Every structure is written in C-alpha cells, then in structure tokens.
Amino acid sequence: MCHPKAQPHALVQTIRSTHTKAEHLRKHIMPDSIRILIAEDHHIVRQGFIALLRTVEGFSVVAEASNGDQALALFRQHHPDIVLMDLRMPSSGPGASALQGGVETITAIRAEFPEARIIVLTTFDGDEDIFRAIQAGARGYLLKGMNADELIDAIQTVHRGRTRIPAAVAERLAERLSGNALTDRETEVLRNIVAGKSNKEIGATLFISEATVKTHINNLLSKLGVTDRTQAATMALQRGIVHLD
16 A cells, blocks of 8 residues: 655754754854854955865864955854954944954954964064954964865864964064064155155145154154165065055
C-alpha cells in the first residue's frame, strides 16, 4: 500500500525543526566555539574572510558589517568573542551617526564593552595608523596580505587574552612611543605641506602667522628626522600620519 505524500507544510516544519536542532547543538554542544564579527566595507573581501573562517573548526562567524555604525550595533546584539575590523571603513552615510573608520569604531565599542577583543585588518602599515588603532584598544594588527595560518593564530591568540602584533610592527610602535610625537598643530601644518601649500597659504588656512608656520615646520622636521618639506611629506604618507583621500 502506498503512503500518501508528505504535505508541503509538514516538510517546512521538518526543515525548521532540523534547523532549530542544529542551532541548539551549535550553541550548547559546542560552547567553546569562537564567535566572530567581521567588519569590512569591501563585500568581496568580507565574503572571503567569512568563507575561510567557516572552514575552521571551532570558529563561528555570527555577524558581518560594512561600516562602523553597523559594527557597533551588531556588537551590541551578538557580543562576539572577536572582532575583525577594517582600519579604514567609511562612514555609514548621511543621517546616521557616521563613525569614521576603524579607529573611531574601536573607540566606540570599547567605551561600551571594555573587554572587547578586536583585531585590526588593513592594507596599510604606517606606524601612525597602528599606533592609533592600538591606542583605541585593538589587541591585534594584521595586514590583509597575511596567510590563513597567521589569521587563525591571531584570532586564537587574542581570544586567549593576549595581544598579537608582529615583531616588526611592535618595534616601530616602540620607536613611536619613545620619540617625540607631533602636536595637533604640527600635524595640521604637515597635512597642509602634503597638500602642496606654501607657508603663506598654510598660515592663512590655520589663521596663524607665517613666522609661526616656520616654527612648526622646523619642529616637525626635527621630530621626523628629515631635512626638508619634500622628505617630511614623504615620511608623513609612509608612516600614515597623513592620508591622501
């Protein structure tokens, strides 16, 4: 005797039941799974990270964000163990709170969740970028050209409560901390030098005298260890003190 075909609603209920059981197993049978939030504005790059991490046993990607505001909202919702954060994400657009990039987002997340464990991902290796990210509370720093093993090791290391900063990066950070940092005004002057402005134009832009501009330039040249404006502009871009938008 033939059995009647299962009704469509019964199949749907079976699928839902199976999904619910799988979620239960994921949450309760595997409590040691490292739950990860990926914050990266480039869709293809973000999907690449997700595809890779989902192949690693013990890793679970719980959310993905394309800008700072989404990252903060999703952190509040999911409370992930690890955040992989693009250092230079865009704002979320007009009308939103518009967190400007990774550093500001790290600062916002850590202000609400001091124990948040964040790893910075970037294509840039300027030491000023690194310094700002670490100062904001990032516990790890990786260039996007790293291999899969480096990424996995970084996630596991930071999850254990340790920092993961490459030796070469740590050395540059030590130099940055031991040296004389540029003041806000010196940084503004340097930004204008990179933009190609003359001393007179810089003075007009910042509402200071040309003599004061020269004083700031002499100070920043000394701090950067260079001898002229061209070298200062090159150094500013290499170290990430100034970015070309």
